[in-house]
Amino acid sequence: MPSSATRIVLRQHVTDDDVQGVAWDLDWNAISVGDRKQATWVDAWATVDGATSIHYVHDGPIGMRYFMVRGRDVVGVAQRIVDTCPTWTLANALDTARLATERDDRLIAVYAMALTAPDDPDPA
Numbered sequence: 001m002p003s004s005a006t007r008i009v010l011r012q013h014v015t016d017d018d019v020q021g022v023a024w025d026l027d028w029n030a031i032s033v034g035d036r037k038q039a040t041w042v043d044a045w046a047t048v049d050g051a052t053s054i055h056y057v058h059d060g061p062i063g064m065r066y067f068m069v070r071g072r073d074v075v076g077v078a079q080r081i082v083d084t085c086p087t088w089t090l091a092n093a094l095d096t097a098r099l100a101t102e103r104d105d106r107l108i109a110v111y112a113m114a115l116t117a118p119d120d121p122d123p124a
Contacts, residue, residue, distance in 0.1 A: 005070040006078050009115045011086040012108060014065065019043075019056050022084050026077075028054055052077050064111050088112040 010019070023030070023045050031053070034041025039060040046053050052071030059065065069077050081087070093116055097109035 004074045005068065006074050007066050007068050007115060008078055008081050008085075009064065009066040009088040009112055011088060012063070014085050016058065016065075018085065019065070022081065023054070023056075025084065026080055034058065047071070047073060047077060054081075062111050063108070064115060066115055088116050090116040090118070 023043075027048055028045035029048065029050075031044040031046055032042075034043050041058050041060075043056045043058075044053060045056075049072075052069065052073045054077060055068040055070075057066050057068060067078075067081055069081070071077075090113060093109050093112035097106055097113060100106040100109055
């Protein structure tokens with residue numbers, strides 16, 4: 001089966017400590033820890049069988065955090081993350097952008113749209 005990848009964008013209230021808890025609860029093996037002194041840093045894990053990698057990106061400049069999941073069990077790992085953490089979907093981001101009355105809320109929604117957008121163009 002060919003390798004695939006997906007990005008899962010976390011809601012603002014999910015903390016770095018929450019992410020560490022998810023990694024622990026889902027029994028991922030730590031691979032590397034990002035440099036917390038940098039504006040953007042990445043932690044990496046792998047599933048127990050080593051066939052799927054999970055990278056947690058803390059993108060400080062835009063204030064967004066997300067997982068990049070690659071490998072054999074992208075669908076299963078991604079579903080476990082979504083079942084565990086509050087996440088953005090493209091539909092939520094579009095709705096939030098349409099309904100936002102505050103600048104910061106609109107910016108977060110726009111970033112969430114960009115990070116959740118599919119590779120193929122979407123008319124929305």
